[in-house]
Amino acid sequence: xxxxxxxxxxxxxxxxxxxxxxxxxxxSSAIVTLLGLLALTFFMGRMLPIDPVIAIxxxxxxxxxxxxxxxxxxxxxxxxVQFGYFMRDMLSGNFGNALFTGNKVSDDLMRxxxxxxxxxxxxxxxxxSVGVPIGVLAxxxxxxPIDHLARILGLLGYSTPTFWxxxxxxxxxxxxxxxxxxxxxxDVFYIxxxxxxxxxxxxxxxxxxEWEVWxxxxxxxxxxxxxxxxxxxxxxxxxxxxxxxxxLSQEYILAARVKGLSKWKVIRKHAFRNIAVQLVTVISxxxxxxxxxxxxxxxxxxxxxxxxxxxxxxxxxxxxAVLACxxxxxxxxxxxxxxCDLLYRILDPRTR
Amino acid sequence: MTTAVxxxxxxxxxxxxxxxxxxxxxxxxxxxxxxxxRFAQNPLAMIGFTILxxxxxIAIFAPWIAPYPMNEQNLQTRLLPPxxxxxxxxxxxGRDIFSRVVYGSRITLQITxxxxxxxxxxxxxxxxxxxxxGGWTDTILMRITDIFLSFPPLILALGFVAALxxxxxxxxxxxxxxxxxxxxxxxxxxxxxxxxxxxxxxxxAQGAPAWRIVVKHVMPMCLSSVIIRITLNMAGIIxxxxxxxxLGLGAQPPMPExxxxxxxxxxxxxGSWFLAASPGLAILVVSLAFNxxxxxLRDVLDPRDE
Numbered sequence: 078x079x080x081x082x083x084x085x086x087x088x089x090x091x092x093x094x095x096x097x098x099x100x101x102x103x104x105s106s107a108i109v110t111l112l113g114l115l116a117l118t119f120f121m122g123r124m125l126p127i128d129p130v131i132a133i134x135x136x137x138x139x140x141x142x143x144x145x146x147x148x149x150x151x152x153x154x155x156x157x158v159q160f161g162y163f164m165r166d167m168l169s170g171n172f173g174n175a176l177f178t179g180n181k182v183s184d185d186l187m188r189x190x191x192x193x194x195x196x197x198x199x200x201x202x203x204x205x206s207v208g209v210p211i212g213v214l215a216x217x218x219x220x221x222p223i224d225h226l227a228r229i230l231g232l233l234g235y236s237t238p239t240f241w242x243x244x245x246x247x248x249x250x251x252x253x254x255x256x257x258x259x260x261x262x263x264d265v266f267y268i269x270x271x272x273x274x275x276x277x278x279x280x281x282x283x284x285x286x287e288w289e290v291w292x293x294x295x296x297x298x299x300x301x302x303x304x305x306x307x308x309x310x311x312x313x314x315x316x317x318x319x320x321x322x323x324x325l326s327q328e329y330i331l332a333a334r335v336k337g338l339s340k341w342k343v344i345r346k347h348a349f350r351n352i353a354v355q356l357v358t359v360i361s362x363x364x365x366x367x368x369x370x371x372x373x374x375x376x377x378x379x380x381x382x383x384x385x386x387x388x389x390x391x392x393x394x395x396x397x398a399v400l401a402c403x404x405x406x407x408x409x410x411x412x413x414x415x416x417c418d419l420l421y422r423i424l425d426p427r428t429r
Numbered sequence: 430m431t432t433a434v435x436x437x438x439x440x441x442x443x444x445x446x447x448x449x450x451x452x453x454x455x456x457x458x459x460x461x462x463x464x465x466x467r468f469a470q471n472p473l474a475m476i477g478f479t480i481l482x483x484x485x486x487i488a489i490f491a492p493w494i495a496p497y498p499m500n501e502q503n504l505q506t507r508l509l510p511p512x513x514x515x516x517x518x519x520x521x522x523g524r525d526i527f528s529r530v531v532y533g534s535r536i537t538l539q540i541t542x543x544x545x546x547x548x549x550x551x552x553x554x555x556x557x558x559x560x561x562x563g564g565w566t567d568t569i570l571m572r573i574t575d576i577f578l579s580f581p582p583l584i585l586a587l588g589f590v591a592a593l594x595x596x597x598x599x600x601x602x603x604x605x606x607x608x609x610x611x612x613x614x615x616x617x618x619x620x621x622x623x624x625x626x627x628x629x630x631x632x633x634a635q636g637a638p639a640w641r642i643v644v645k646h647v648m649p650m651c652l653s654s655v656i657i658r659i660t661l662n663m664a665g666i667i668x669x670x671x672x673x674x675x676l677g678l679g680a681q682p683p684m685p686e687x688x689x690x691x692x693x694x695x696x697x698x699x700g701s702w703f704l705a706a707s708p709g710l711a712i713l714v715v716s717l718a719f720n721x722x723x724x725x726l727r728d729v730l731d732p733r734d735e
Contacts, residue, residue, distance in 0.1 A: 106575075113576035124592035232724075236717035238668055238688075240675050241709025244695060248702040369581035373672050377695070387584075388676050391591050403588040407580050414579075 099422055107415045114407045118400045119163050133176075172401035177393035182401045185386060191276025192262065193375070193382035197367040199302040204309035205360055211310075212317025216325060217344060227314055234311020239370055243304045243377035250300055258297035260379035267293045301378040305370050309363040316359045320352040354424045358417040365410050467729045474725020480718035488534040495528035499685050508701045517707040520690075521697055526704065529685035530711050536597070536686045537715060540670045543601045545659050548608035553655055555609065556616025557647050561624055561639070571617070574610045582607040583669055590678045597686070600679035604669050608662055615658055619651040657730060661723035664716035671712045687712050 372384035390398030589603035673679030674688025694705030
């Protein structure tokens with residue numbers, strides 16, 4: 078790694094440990110990227126063909142009202158001052174009001190985010206518990222039918238439009254077979270029974286001890302979560318396979334086998350331990366990518382989460398809501414990448 | 430002399446398989462030939478290739494293949510299930526879904542081609558400039574690339590569509606803006622390996638200006654890997670375009686775009702599932718074909734995986 082080399086040189090000159098330099102370099106580049114992110118969203122907001130003042134005061138407003146709002150929004154100031162205001166607002170979590178809900182965007186986000194977190198967490202659990210074993214098996218039995226099956230599954234995962242899969246899943250499992258609950262988070266008569274604590278229904282129902290509600294919520298979440306997990310399953314199994322293959326060709330594996338350890342013990346205790354760090358990175362990336370999948374999955378399943386909020390904001394032309402969502406996903410993406418990068422350096426001694 | 434006689438006997442096949450190639454043209458044709466043979470031995474890749482060729486033919490001959498005009502409404506035959514008259518059934522306005530799917534192939538091909546034509550040059554210019562000049566140019570350009578890479582593609586595309594307004598033209602621009610960054614990274618990496626080679630030093634010593642070196646001598650070296658990369662991205666482009674259409678932000682009705690068709694199909698889902706089934710299946714088949722084709726192409730051109 079080039080960063081590590083530079084850090085080593087710098088560390089040698091300054092007598093500081095090299096990980097301090099690593100952390101500084103990675104951290105500062107993340108901050109620069111974050112500033113860029115803010116600039117990009119700022120310009121997205123300025124590209125808008127709609128006059129932001131008219132969007133607030135309406136077409137019939139007189140000139141003095143127009144001027145007042147114009148000044149309130151800071152539009153009379155030069156662009157860099159406006160960008161300063163924008164940065165101050167965004168960094169303090171003041172995303173303005175969402176016109177289509179009438180609430181503050183930050184309040185709306187607090188309300189919708191738990192629903193998405195709940196969905197994405199279950200999806201990633203399914204993705205990991207299916208994807209990792211498939212990837213390991215495909216690597217161990219390379220070239221066997223299992224490997225081919227894993228490849229086909231992977232290709233399908235990369236090629237299937239999730240929204241179509243969701244619609245077909247609804248027809249089959251909800252309308253025809255009746256195995257799962259329909260769109261939404263609960264059936265109508267279960268709504269508002271449990272108090273909102275975390276916003277995650279399964280958790281809230283469990284805390285309240287309302288197991289009937291819990292069951293209903295579970296029957297509603299199982300299909301969207303499975304559909305959402307499909308693409309990440311493909312992603313995780315494919316990478317697990319290639320990490321595992323790289324380990325299995327190493328000599329220490331052969332040495333352990335020669336010493337008389339059983340095949341699966343070597344795989345479990347030696348090979349798998351070595352890919353664990355890489356897997357954590359992949360899984361956390363997959364988790365953020367799920368947020369992208371959530372946009373369409375939530376639309377299909379009328380799931381009142383972050384993705385549906387973003388789409389409603391888009392269709393209503395509400396720039397405050399859209400920019401806040403875009404900015405938050407970007408920030409999450411950078412943060413998770415940053416954490417992975419640091420974790421990688423801490424857990425894997427070879428990168429030092 | 431004997432080899433020459435033999436190759437004359439063998440005609441084209443002999444020319445392509447000759448042990449010693451006699452001209453640069455023959456050498457590159459031979460490479461192409463062996464590449465194609467390798468590709469043809471990969472059954473999955475051939476399936477992908479065949480599907481894409483069929484798609485191209487369907488798009489070209491759409492008016493002859495489709496049994497009905499794509500926007501012909503007939504309210505007496507609305508929401509009919511699949512039958513001999515209407516292979517995929519009819520939609521909520523009585524339009525033949527099969528015909529609309531056939532015409533939709535044109536839109537899909539247009540979107541993917543346009544995105545490739547817009548994104549590839551941007552990525553190529555950013556990457557080669559960044560790699561060739563290095564220093565601050567490199568830092569700034571790559572930082573910009575990183576910023577674009579720090580969004581999941583669909584979210585970034587949604588942001589741009591929000592700023593530009595919905596519609597198919599803006600969807601193409603928005604998708605292209607999400608596709609160029611990985612290409613720029615790739616082109617930069619290729620440029621870095623080329624930059625220090627002797628032939629570049631020779632051209633520089635002859636006094637060629639930097640832009641000329643970049644355009645005429647660096648870019649051609651990056652072109653092949655950029656093309657592979659774009660092919661591998663095609664499936665993702667199709668899915669993003671369809672998702673935008675589905676969300677109502679890409680192609681607008683009555684355009685027979687597959688994603689937009691799914692979106693109307695959703696409203697009639699429980700009564701008439703076939704409205705959504707076939708356009709989605711079409712998206713799946715085409716993006717699967719691109720994935721298979723891209724995988725095969727990578728196996729041929731980058732055999733390190735074996």
